[in-house]
Amino acid sequence: MSRPRDSGLFLPRLLSKMGVASRAEAVRLIRAGRVRVNGRIARDLSARVPSTARLSVDDAEVERRPEPVRQIIAFNKPRGAVTTRHDPDGRRTVFDILGDAGRGLVSVGRLDRASTGLLLFTSDTALAAALTDPARAIVRRYVVTVRGRVTPDAVARLESGLALTGERGRVDHLRAVRVVIRKASGRETHLLVDLDEGRNREIRRLFRAVGHEATRVHRIAFGAIALGSLPSGAWRPVDADAITATLGHASAATAPPPATTSRPRPPLARSAGSGSAASYASTRGK
Numbered sequence: 001m002s003r004p005r006d007s008g009l010f011l012p013r014l015l016s017k018m019g020v021a022s023r024a025e026a027v028r029l030i031r032a033g034r035v036r037v038n039g040r041i042a043r044d045l046s047a048r049v050p051s052t053a054r055l056s057v058d059d060a061e062v063e064r065r066p067e068p069v070r071q072i073i074a075f076n077k078p079r080g081a082v083t084t085r086h087d088p089d090g091r092r093t094v095f096d097i098l099g100d101a102g103r104g105l106v107s108v109g110r111l112d113r114a115s116t117g118l119l120l121f122t123s124d125t126a127l128a129a130a131l132t133d134p135a136r137a138i139v140r141r142y143v144v145t146v147r148g149r150v151t152p153d154a155v156a157r158l159e160s161g162l163a164l165t166g167e168r169g170r171v172d173h174l175r176a177v178r179v180v181i182r183k184a185s186g187r188e189t190h191l192l193v194d195l196d197e198g199r200n201r202e203i204r205r206l207f208r209a210v211g212h213e214a215t216r217v218h219r220i221a222f223g224a225i226a227l228g229s230l231p232s233g234a235w236r237p238v239d240a241d242a243i244t245a246t247l248g249h250a251s252a253a254t255a256p257p258p259a260t261t262s263r264p265r266p267p268l269a270r271s272a273g274s275g276s277a278a279s280y281a282s283t284r285g286k
Contacts (some may be wrong), residue, residue: 006079007046015055019241020062034058047130071105072122075235083110083119094119097233108132108222109198117142117219118227120238130247131222137196138223138246139177145216146207150189154210155179156192162209174199174206188215222246 007064010018014024015035026035033041037049049055055062077083077094085095091113095102098121108120108128122128131171159177178196184190189212193203214233220227223246225238 001076007092008050008053010045011037011042011047012045014049014051015057015062017150018055018062019064019184020055020057020063024164029057029109035272055175059116070122070124070127072120072124072238073101073105074097074227074230075119075121076230076232078232079116082113082248097245098235101235105257110200111219112201112204115217115219116232118222118225118230119219120222120225120264121235127243132198134197135249137222138196139222140195141221142193142195142203143216143218143220144191144193146189146191146206146212146214147187148189148212149186150181150191150207150210150212152181154212155181157210158206162206164205164209166205172199172205174202176203176206240286 008014011030013025015021015029016023020026020032021029027045029035029044032040033043034057035042036053036059039056043048074096075094078097080092081094081097083093083094085093087093094107096107102121104123105109106120106123106125106128108122108131111117120131122131126224131135158176158179160172163171163173166172178192179194180192181191182190195202199205203217207214223242225242225246230236
């Protein structure tokens with residue numbers, strides 16, 4: 001991905017971001033003629049200033065802080081943990097499990113309390129927004145178990161999309177990108193399900209609408225990022241190439257899934273990586 005042109009920030013915001021002053025104080029400094037940009041007094045509060053500009057206050061050059069190290073980690077969320085930083089009911093959260101590894105990170109979307117599997121965390125809020133942007137249609141893959149036998153007709157309905165009444169009476173149009181039956185019996189059906197949005201409890205709502213209760217929802221991939229053999233409750237760093245591939249739609253999760261089979265599921269591929277967060281170059285600069 002190419003680096004976008006630096007359109008700059010409004011000067012008060014830039015000074016605040018650099019730790020010189022609050023925005024309100026920065027406005028006062030500018031109006032008093034105490035701020036220079038590239039050697040010239042700056043008075044225009046509406047002008048955008050490139051991040052590379054030389055700034056000085058009272059003729060003292062402003063030192064630039066180093067760019068913060070950006071991090072992204074993959075976490076195997078266990079059942080029962082809630083995806084929030086603080087839970088008013090005192091339930092265990094994903095951040096309780098991550099401990100110090102979760103400091104300064106935000107979750108990339110959510111998994112409901114009963115769901116398990118791949119959950120991403122990053123220190124870059126803009127990256128989190130990009131990864132969850134519905135317009136990007138990044139595919140998430142899930143291993144799902146439901147009660148009863150799912151028929152081909154039900155699969156067709158799930159892939160065609162359903163209009164379901166959600167919270168406050170709002171109608172949500174939900175659809176699975178792809179549904180593959182892996183094993184089916186009268187008691188339960190095992191499936192692979194691909195979604196390209198992160199709607200709340202989407203898989204459970206879809207299967208309920210066609211007469212089946214989802215008893216297991218386990219995410220195994222988010223774009224090009226695979227869960228692999230990461231143990232439940234553990235985490236590992238995600239490298240920049242996987243992020244770039246995910247944002248660029250070069251996704252392993254979009255490959256055709258295996259054909260329907262009654263054989264046991266093969267073991268998940270082992271992931272490389274250790275249990276420490278790794279920095280990556282901003283994908284916006286690639």
